[in-house]
Amino acid sequence: xxxxxxxxxxxxxxxxxxxxxxxxxxxxxxxxxxxxxxxxxxxxxxxxxxxxxxxxxxxxxxxxxxxxxxxxxxxxxxxxxxxxxxxxxxxxxxxxxxxxxxxxxxxxxxxxxxxxxxxxxxxxxxxxxxxxxxxxxxxxxxxxxxxxxxxxxxxxxxxxxxxxxxxxxxxxxxxxxxxxxxxxxxxxxxxxxxxxxxxxxxxxxxxxxxxxxxxxxxxxxxxxxxxxxxxxxxxxxxxxxxxxxxxxxxxxxxxxxxxxxxxxxxxxxxxxxxxxxxxxxxxxxxxxxxxxxxxxxxxxxxxxxxxxxxxxxxxxxxxxxxxxxxxxxxxxxxxxxxxxxxxx
Amino acid sequence: xxxxxxxxxxxxxxxxxxxxxxxxxxxxxxxxxxxxxxxxxxxxxxxxxxxxxxxxxxxxxxxxxxxxxxxxxxxxxxxxxxxxxxxxxxxxxxxxxxxxxxxxxxxxxxxxxxxxxxxxxxxxxxxxxxxxxxxxxxxxxxxxxxxxxxxxxxxxxxxxxxxxxxxxxxxxxxxxxxxxxxxxxxxxxxxxxxxxxxxxxxxxxxxxxxxxxxxxxxxxxxxxxxxxxxxxxxxxxxxxxxxxxxxxxxxxxxxxxxxxxxxxxxxxxxxxxxxxxxxxxxxxxxxxxxxxxxxxxxxxxxxxxxxxxxxxxxxxxxxxxxxxxxxxxxxxxxxxxxxxxxxx
DNA sequence: TCGTTTTTCTAGAACGATCTAGAAGATCGA
DNA sequence: TCGATCTTCTAGATCGTTCTAGAAAAACGA
Numbered sequence: 001x002x003x004x005x006x007x008x009x010x011x012x013x014x015x016x017x018x019x020x021x022x023x024x025x026x027x028x029x030x031x032x033x034x035x036x037x038x039x040x041x042x043x044x045x046x047x048x049x050x051x052x053x054x055x056x057x058x059x060x061x062x063x064x065x066x067x068x069x070x071x072x073x074x075x076x077x078x079x080x081x082x083x084x085x086x087x088x089x090x091x092x093x094x095x096x097x098x099x100x101x102x103x104x105x106x107x108x109x110x111x112x113x114x115x116x117x118x119x120x121x122x123x124x125x126x127x128x129x130x131x132x133x134x135x136x137x138x139x140x141x142x143x144x145x146x147x148x149x150x151x152x153x154x155x156x157x158x159x160x161x162x163x164x165x166x167x168x169x170x171x172x173x174x175x176x177x178x179x180x181x182x183x184x185x186x187x188x189x190x191x192x193x194x195x196x197x198x199x200x201x202x203x204x205x206x207x208x209x210x211x212x213x214x215x216x217x218x219x220x221x222x223x224x225x226x227x228x229x230x231x232x233x234x235x236x237x238x239x240x241x242x243x244x245x246x247x248x249x250x251x252x253x254x255x256x257x258x259x260x261x262x263x264x265x266x267x268x269x270x271x272x273x274x275x276x277x278x279x280x281x282x283x284x285x286x287x288x289x290x291x292x293x294x295x296x297x298x299x300x301x302x303x304x305x306x307x308x309x310x311x312x313x314x315x316x317x318x319x320x321x322x323x324x325x326x327x328x329x330x331x332x333x334x335x336x337x338x339x340x341x342x343x344x
Numbered sequence: 345x346x347x348x349x350x351x352x353x354x355x356x357x358x359x360x361x362x363x364x365x366x367x368x369x370x371x372x373x374x375x376x377x378x379x380x381x382x383x384x385x386x387x388x389x390x391x392x393x394x395x396x397x398x399x400x401x402x403x404x405x406x407x408x409x410x411x412x413x414x415x416x417x418x419x420x421x422x423x424x425x426x427x428x429x430x431x432x433x434x435x436x437x438x439x440x441x442x443x444x445x446x447x448x449x450x451x452x453x454x455x456x457x458x459x460x461x462x463x464x465x466x467x468x469x470x471x472x473x474x475x476x477x478x479x480x481x482x483x484x485x486x487x488x489x490x491x492x493x494x495x496x497x498x499x500x501x502x503x504x505x506x507x508x509x510x511x512x513x514x515x516x517x518x519x520x521x522x523x524x525x526x527x528x529x530x531x532x533x534x535x536x537x538x539x540x541x542x543x544x545x546x547x548x549x550x551x552x553x554x555x556x557x558x559x560x561x562x563x564x565x566x567x568x569x570x571x572x573x574x575x576x577x578x579x580x581x582x583x584x585x586x587x588x589x590x591x592x593x594x595x596x597x598x599x600x601x602x603x604x605x606x607x608x609x610x611x612x613x614x615x616x617x618x619x620x621x622x623x624x625x626x627x628x629x630x631x632x633x634x635x636x637x638x639x640x641x642x643x644x645x646x647x648x649x650x651x652x653x654x655x656x657x658x659x660x661x662x663x664x665x666x667x668x669x670x671x672x673x674x675x676x677x678x679x680x681x682x683x684x685x686x687x688x
Numbered sequence: 689t690c691g692t693t694t695t696t697c698t699a700g701a702a703c704g705a706t707c708t709a710g711a712a713g714a715t716c717g718a
Numbered sequence: 719t720c721g722a723t724c725t726t727c728t729a730g731a732t733c734g735t736t737c738t739a740g741a742a743a744a745a746c747g748a
Contacts, residue, residue: 005734016698021736030696048486052465053406054734056397058703063463064445073438077431080424087421090446094417097450097460101408102434106441116441119407121396121465142392292636349704360728365706374726398704402733 004047013041024050056121064099065316066125066145068117068136071191073104075233076128079262080290081305085128085150088309096317098123105136115139124316127151131208132158148312151208152325161311161326165209168301168330169216172257172285175299175332176217180341181255181283182224186214187242187263189234197231197245204228210259213287217257227253231266239266247274247282254283254341261286261293261300268296268337279339289333297336304328348391357385368394400465408443409660410469410489412461412480415535417448419577420472423606424634425649429472429494432653440661449480459483468660471495475552476502492656495552496669505655505670509553512645512674513560516601516629519643519676520561524685525599525627526568530558531586531607533578541575541589548572554603557631561601571597575610583610591618591626598627598685605630605637605644612640612681623683633677641680648672 010017015038022029023038042049056062067089070076077083086100093100103116117136125140127149140147148159176184188210192198205211205228218226231241239258246256247270258264264286268278278284278297286293289302308328314321354361359382366373367382386393400406411433414420421427430444437444447460461480469484471493484491492503520528532554536542549555549572562570575585583602590600591614602608608630612622622628622641630637633646652672658665 006736007734017734018699018736019697022697025736034696046486048483048488049462050736051401051734052463053397053400054703055463055736056465057395057401057705058734058736060703060736062397062465063460064465066443073434073444074431077427077434083421083427087418090417090421090448093446094448094450097448099410099448099460099464100417100446102437102444102446104434104438104441104443106438116407116443118393119396119399120443121400121406121408139392142390144392295639350706351704361704362706362729363727366727369706378726394706395704398733399706401735402704402706404733 004045006047006050009038009042009045009047012045013038021050053121062121062123064101064122065093066101066103066117066120066122066140068105068125068127068130068134068140069102070129070234071105072233073102075235078235079260080292081260081262081288082128084290084305085309085312088306088311089126089313090309091306092310092313092317098317103136105130105134118143124148126312126316129207129209131206146316148315150308150312159315159324161308161315161328163303163308163328163330165212166216166219168287168303169213170220171330171332172287172299172301173217173220175334175338176255176257176283176285177221177224179255179283179338181221181253182341183251183253184217184221184224184255184257185227185229185242185246185253186217187239187256187258187267188214188228188230189232189238189260189263190230191233192230195241197229197242200228200230202228213259231263234260234263236262236266236269239263240270241266243267243270247271247276252282255338256282256284258284258286261288261290261298264298264300264337265292265296268298278337281342283339283341284337293333294335299335299338300333302331302333348389350391350394353382353386353389353391356389357382365394397465406465406467408445408466409437410445410447410461410464410466410484412449412469412471412474412478412484413446414473414578415449416577417446419579422579423604424636425604425606425632426472428634428649429653429656432650432655433470433657434653435650436654436657436661442661447480449474449478462487468492470656470660473551473553475550490660492659494652494656503659503668505652505659505672507647507652507672507674509556510560510563512631512647513557514564515674515676516631516643516645517561517564519678519682520599520601520627520629521565521568523599523627523682525565525597526685527595527597528561528565528568528599528601529571529573529590529597530561531583531600531602531611532558532572532574533576533582533604533607534574535577536574539576539585541573541586544572544574546572557603575607578604578607580606580610580613583607584614585610587611587614591615591620596626599682600626600628602628602630605632605634605642608642608644608681609636609640612642622681625686627682627685629682637677638679643679643682644677646675646677 006017006020010020023035101122103120117139124146127147132153152160152162229242231238256267267284286298286300289300293300311326350361350364354364367379445466447464461483468490471491476497496504496506573586575582600611611628630642630644633644637644655670
């Protein structure tokens, strides 16, 4: 019962393997009666339908699209923003009954067989918050797999669904400038910071999105002094740790900007513990406008993340979609966590 | 440049295909110098490494585990509980640099080639909140794919990581009984309820988990009158809709139990809109203890969801793990949303 | 009735790798 | 120096399908 294949079934029924294959894939290529008989015999023999790998090999269609989902898969799930993207993407995938293959960016050997991106049987791939110069992306392009990224690439052939990061950050920067802030700290995510937090130079940031946002802030706050701090991978905890470091240091800024809402919420928590009120004692702002931002009163830049996922899915799966590069709108959402900078 | 295969590279270097294969998969089977030369030529020719499908077919290893993730993928991502499971699972998957294949349960034709579960190239599968009698599960077992479910199956051979649903629900039931509640409504998720809400009989519930929980409640509240209401697929909105239906009906219960926290939170929202205070005017309770439950003051049954995901991952991927059936602990967490039943 | 189209089915070659068994050459101990 | 062992590489079968072309039979039109 282990080795029941198309051939076995074909022999049992007394037809050719091609016909059995057609019974599954092209019902109109054979008489209904025969198809019925084949399916019945298959069931009897315990044949579970054409083998997935063999089919994928021969037909060239895997029936799945890959997702490169942030540095660390496990962390990605802790950010509702990332999950929102996946929700939108899965909506379209579901529509086309296509599976979603989440691939870990194993830092393991790139060339060896153990690499998940290498092993992945996929027809196309979505790249979420992974820089275009990441080795995993290289593998995908080398394999000739079509990709759609959430980062704008410079190359005109690249497909992406993104926001204007610089412009978005500038909106927030203008808001902060208007409130009189001239001394701010930007919370970024970074793999290295293990415990405690690290202060980074702009060149150490690494992630192009983050860089663009910082540039946008700088553009809109030319007179401000800006420090960059990281508490680790993007998460509530890293935001908390980064903010702790900042709040307990000698010179506190007047505003903390988390480059994601989860980090900003972590920063708010750090303030709460220290008896500080966001928007009065210190301004906090984030990016994304995740559901938890509203009840927390977090000022943030809203971006339509679920739609982003949907659009990426459409480009990847819907033949009717012809657009290759989509810019999504952003919006500054002002809530209670931002207020005027205290006079010195 | 389209058709560069192992063979092409082999010919270019002047070695056999087997050797090129070994260069990628078994580096110790050939001299370092030759391997270097092969890899270099491969790069030159634009060969991106062994084809995933072909490798999967021949070796019998797909390098991915499937995930059957709730009825509707897109809805699953809106429930932090489900996402928490995925986070735990992905943690282990990452460790073994194995991909996660999320398969939509297309209601489409089961036997045809368009079925995602049929097409899936996977070595094993996790089944999250999908009943054991679902056709998709049948396909997996027919294909001979090892599975681990989050539902306890009756059969002794089945693998699962679950909680004692009956006992868990009974804990909540006891709490409600002690508070004097004798008239409750249970909010369940159900595909059918499109708009508005539906009242169901026990037999119409369909999901074994839900059934077990209702039984647990009934066991601990023998004197209570219990109605079952659904507002659609599991979500905040369906909880909201279900609660609206209940609150606007003639005979309000004294307590509403959501079989998930998201539904319970939806119910709290419905109360808020109507100026009702949870725990005073009406008791609300949930299941899961998602992060949002605490700030909302929701009484609930906590279960270690991330750990559940990790355990499932271990059973699927870690050869060192021998356990097949794991029962996880649950805990009643009492918060402000539950209070004594008002005297009549 | 006879050629033409349509339906239904088949033979045999791919698809692109990995596996098994074994050959050729290098290394080694005595 | 010779058999034994190790290293390095290869030939050829095989994984389980689907594809391309085309044959045989049935249906059709005039």
